[in-house]
Amino acid sequence: MKADILEKMKVLAESAKYDVSCASSGTTRKNQPGTLGSAHGWGICHSFTEDGRCVSLLKIMLTNYCIYDCAYCINRRSNDIRRATFTPDELVELTIEFYRRNYIEGLFLSSGVIKNPDYTMERMVRVVKELRTIHRYNGYIHMKSIPGASEELVRQAGLYADRLSVNIEIPTEPNLKMLAPEKNHQSVFKPMLHIQQGVLQSNEERRKFRSAPRFAPAGQSTQMIIGATDDNDKTILNTTAALYTRPSMKRVYYSGFIPVNTYDNRLPALKQAPLVRENRLYQADWLLRFYEFKVDEIVDDRFPNLDLEIDPKLSWALRHPEAFPVDVNKADYAMLLRIPGLGVKSAKLIVSSRRFGRITATTLKKMGVVMKKAQYFITCNELAFNTVHETSPEYIRKKLTEKKMKKGDAPLNQLSIIFPE
Amino acid sequence: MIVFRYDKTFDGLLTAVFDAYVRKTFPDKLLGEGELAPLFVEESYLVTTQAERADRVWKSVQKKLSKTSCNMITHVWLSEEEGSDELIFRYIRKNLDSKHSIEMNFADPDVLQLNQLAKKVGREAEHIRQFVRFQKAADDIFFAPISPIYNALPLSVEFFADRFADQKWIVYDMKRNYGYYYDLKNVTEIALDMDENMPDGKLDEKLMAEDEKLFQSLWKTYFKALTIKERINPKLQRQHMPQRFWKYLTEKQ
Numbered sequence: 001m002k003a004d005i006l007e008k009m010k011v012l013a014e015s016a017k018y019d020v021s022c023a024s025s026g027t028t029r030k031n032q033p034g035t036l037g038s039a040h041g042w043g044i045c046h047s048f049t050e051d052g053r054c055v056s057l058l059k060i061m062l063t064n065y066c067i068y069d070c071a072y073c074i075n076r077r078s079n080d081i082r083r084a085t086f087t088p089d090e091l092v093e094l095t096i097e098f099y100r101r102n103y104i105e106g107l108f109l110s111s112g113v114i115k116n117p118d119y120t121m122e123r124m125v126r127v128v129k130e131l132r133t134i135h136r137y138n139g140y141i142h143m144k145s146i147p148g149a150s151e152e153l154v155r156q157a158g159l160y161a162d163r164l165s166v167n168i169e170i171p172t173e174p175n176l177k178m179l180a181p182e183k184n185h186q187s188v189f190k191p192m193l194h195i196q197q198g199v200l201q202s203n204e205e206r207r208k209f210r211s212a213p214r215f216a217p218a219g220q221s222t223q224m225i226i227g228a229t230d231d232n233d234k235t236i237l238n239t240t241a242a243l244y245t246r247p248s249m250k251r252v253y254y255s256g257f258i259p260v261n262t263y264d265n266r267l268p269a270l271k272q273a274p275l276v277r278e279n280r281l282y283q284a285d286w287l288l289r290f291y292e293f294k295v296d297e298i299v300d301d302r303f304p305n306l307d308l309e310i311d312p313k314l315s316w317a318l319r320h321p322e323a324f325p326v327d328v329n330k331a332d333y334a335m336l337l338r339i340p341g342l343g344v345k346s347a348k349l350i351v352s353s354r355r356f357g358r359i360t361a362t363t364l365k366k367m368g369v370v371m372k373k374a375q376y377f378i379t380c381n382e383l384a385f386n387t388v389h390e391t392s393p394e395y396i397r398k399k400l401t402e403k404k405m406k407k408g409d410a411p412l413n414q415l416s417i418i419f420p421e
Numbered sequence: 422m423i424v425f426r427y428d429k430t431f432d433g434l435l436t437a438v439f440d441a442y443v444r445k446t447f448p449d450k451l452l453g454e455g456e457l458a459p460l461f462v463e464e465s466y467l468v469t470t471q472a473e474r475a476d477r478v479w480k481s482v483q484k485k486l487s488k489t490s491c492n493m494i495t496h497v498w499l500s501e502e503e504g505s506d507e508l509i510f511r512y513i514r515k516n517l518d519s520k521h522s523i524e525m526n527f528a529d530p531d532v533l534q535l536n537q538l539a540k541k542v543g544r545e546a547e548h549i550r551q552f553v554r555f556q557k558a559a560d561d562i563f564f565a566p567i568s569p570i571y572n573a574l575p576l577s578v579e580f581f582a583d584r585f586a587d588q589k590w591i592v593y594d595m596k597r598n599y600g601y602y603y604d605l606k607n608v609t610e611i612a613l614d615m616d617e618n619m620p621d622g623k624l625d626e627k628l629m630a631e632d633e634k635l636f637q638s639l640w641k642t643y644f645k646a647l648t649i650k651e652r653i654n655p656k657l658q659r660q661h662m663p664q665r666f667w668k669y670l671t672e673k674q
Contacts (some may be wrong), residue, residue, distance in 0.1 A: 005635075005639065006638065006639060007644055008644055009639055009642050009646070010642050010643075010645075010646045013643050013646035013647050014647075017646070017647045017648075017649055018649070019532075024562075030583075031583045031584060031586050033586065034586055034587055035586060035587055036584075036585065036586070036587050036588070037584060038583050038584045044550055044551055045551060045661065046549075046551055046552070047551075047552075047644065047662065047670070047672055048657075048658045048661045048662040049644065049647050049648040049658065050648045050653055050654070050655060050658055051648050051649050051650075051653050051654055051657075051658070052652075052654040052655075052656075052658045052660070052661065053649070053652075054649075054661065055644065055647060056466035058643070060643075094639070097632075097636050098636070098640060100555065100557070100563065100585065100588055101554060101555040101556070101557070101563065101636065101640070101671075102553050102554060102555050102565070102585075103554065103671070103672075145456060160674050256652075258649065258651045258652075272651075273651050273652060275652065346461075349527045352525040352527065353525065353526050353527040353528045354528075355525070355526075356523065356525070356526035356529075357526070357528055359528055359529075363527075363528045363533075364534055366530070367527060367533065379501065402631025402662075418612045
């Protein structure tokens, strides 16, 4: 390896870091005897950077040269940043050597677009193909599909990669056109459709022949930037919900907008990335995927934006006091999931334990239910007191959003013993 | 108070269960052979470990409980926590005594506690899989030190053997002073003389493979470059990656 590899590494990692996805889950790939690597269904995070994000995959770009000029992107053509390109061989060696040291779970390969989409995609496919066929590497591979690349190349990529992704970036088309004039939603949805077709077709074939090749077994994912445009949470979550109805779509990621190109006045001037909003969107995303919520229960015309102060489930509960209190000894699983402070794990524990006897508040607490929130919404053997009906949604909201008192802060309502003279 | 003394092996614990049922007296406390007895001991019984008795108990446990719960018992045993043996004893007894297994009754304090402790040990095993960092030595053996709080290394060995099937490696528990060595065919347990060779678990530069230094610095560069400065959140980092692992992490040196 050449001496400039360190510099290249720095440049291309910095260019790739704004991609949020780092999941290495969703597929199991057994080790073939005597070869390197395996992939497990749940994925493994190998490290965490100082911003608390996980490092599971070697998230890197093949090159950060790009022919496009998208306003939100650090690698846009008109930016004066350092540019570099890995050769496919360098990237293959890096992946293998990092993997052998247990630094990473696999490769996340992305790239700026050089010359044309097909040319770029072809080079990316060469990397993953070499990993799988020459080095017989069985670890995880996530590959970006370049918008506009031919169907044939997407097909090939799907044979070697575990997950393919195309980023939608901006939830509505007019806003996308404003920030990235060279792109449109069509260029994003078309490759998504190619991937979906590949997955469905492969599933069909594997039903007939077990040896038929798998196509992107971990499905596809996508990403939206939050806060770069005026789209509200209702628009974003509706787009998300629509995406999740597609058979192969596994994850939608949200990326709080970080102003990388402050000179561009099409972008809003932000002091701080909208991290809380991003978090709330993820919570809403979880409600959609694991808590059996519908999107119009989370946001609607009256409340088009998520409440930043409280989480979306609590917010739903406070808007619907008529659904509470829930009796944890009787309510069905779906209703248990709607209790604030009670998650999938505790709901499952409750359902299996109550066949043996009645469940009390003490047990709930031991199981890990957040009673601070849940107490207002449940009855459990003991008499309910202080529920949302005895008090009021406003009271609960106030109680739960009160700032925690720090040690050393003087309590406000306690009188001082020393009287002023 | 009834006290049973046994040799602090898993077979010993299972033999204690057997003997308790034979004697029809159940211990309030389990002690090691040399451990100090508490005040007011009514009766003390010394368990002699017998593999055959242990086997019979384990078989009936397997008959009564699901595979997951049996695994959980071994997890809890590996936790080496104070009182974990008594917990296993109570758990096995409760299950054997009831008509149907009570493994799903999480309202029972012992069942819940056993589950929670097993989960903690499982998490530690996961941490080992996450945070082991191999250093390549000049003789092509990949070496990694680790010091987990629970004795969870045996739970992760299979994972490494599967994943790194085409390289020789050693994963070494620095705290308990034993480890596993894989020679491309089999995994064997080994004990090294660590204090003399590498007290801090780091390979000496002379012992390293030629390109090891380069890949270490590449990894460090990558790790640093990946941080988004606008989002710095050290608390979150520590939450996901406990500080006790940092001393063996290449990127944190």
